[in-house]
Amino acid sequence: GAVVSQHPSRVICKSGTSVKIECRSLDFQATTMFWYRQFPKQSLMLMATSNEGSKATYEQGVEKDKFLINHASLTLSTLTVTSAHPEDSSFYICSARDPASGMETDTQYFGPGTRLTVL
Amino acid sequence: QKEVEQDPGPLSVPEGAIVSLNCTYSNSAFQYFMWYRQYSRKGPELLMYTYSSGNKEDGRFTAQVDKSSKYISLFIRDSQPSDSATYLCAMRRGGPGNQFYFGTGTSLTVIP
Numbered sequence: 205g206a207v208v209s210q211h212p213s214r215v216i217c218k219s220g221t222s223v224k225i226e227c228r229s230l231d232f233q234a235t236t237m238f239w240y241r242q243f244p245k246q247s248l249m250l251m252a253t254s255n256e257g258s259k260a261t262y263e264q265g266v267e268k269d270k271f272l273i274n275h276a277s278l279t280l281s282t283l284t285v286t287s288a289h290p291e292d293s294s295f296y297i298c299s300a301r302d303p304a305s306g307m308e309t310d311t312q313y314f315g316p317g318t319r320l321t322v323l
Numbered sequence: 324q325k326e327v328e329q330d331p332g333p334l335s336v337p338e339g340a341i342v343s344l345n346c347t348y349s350n351s352a353f354q355y356f357m358w359y360r361q362y363s364r365k366g367p368e369l370l371m372y373t374y375s376s377g378n379k380e381d382g383r384f385t386a387q388v389d390k391s392s393k394y395i396s397l398f399i400r401d402s403q404p405s406d407s408a409t410y411l412c413a414m415r416r417g418g419p420g421n422q423f424y425f426g427t428g429t430s431l432t433v434i435p
Binding site (some may be wrong): 206208210214245246247248295297311312313314320 | 355357359364365366367368369372411414423425426427428430
């Protein structure tokens, strides 16, 4: 149980294009999803927290107009990198959480990540 | 002061060694403690999840929490090359919907 998928696993795009990354919780309802960014050999950097049906909360320094997050259902959140540039190249990881699952199982389950390369 | 401190390593041990990974924290309200393992170019996977103080064992892995010292540990017995990964600790306060705090991760290499 507690499986989170991400699609695509790898994407290469040209500078100026937009890229959408999907995050799905496969066997549980995720009322909260998180989006992280990770540079090589560095730790996770939280970008935003999204709750189903409401606007995402962005961390300081993260441009909300550049990184559009939609959490339209209890099993799907999307991150769209708009007008991508080479500096946006990174490993993007989502995680999902179901706080209603009970204290013993309320944790974050991570997706496998999406490697974005902007040429 | 960071909420959670974790030595980034890298840590290199011979196969079969006992590995000790540690995190310290500053917020005494943390009650739930987690260890994640992250292989290169993959998302983190949950290894251990513990509540409050004490030990929890799962196969070769033992998670230990000492709330009085604000110190948590993950022990790996009979380490294998397949254990080579980055290990992240995480923790949160009690109650639903509380924020998670992650360590920066410790890079471990087990040498055959």
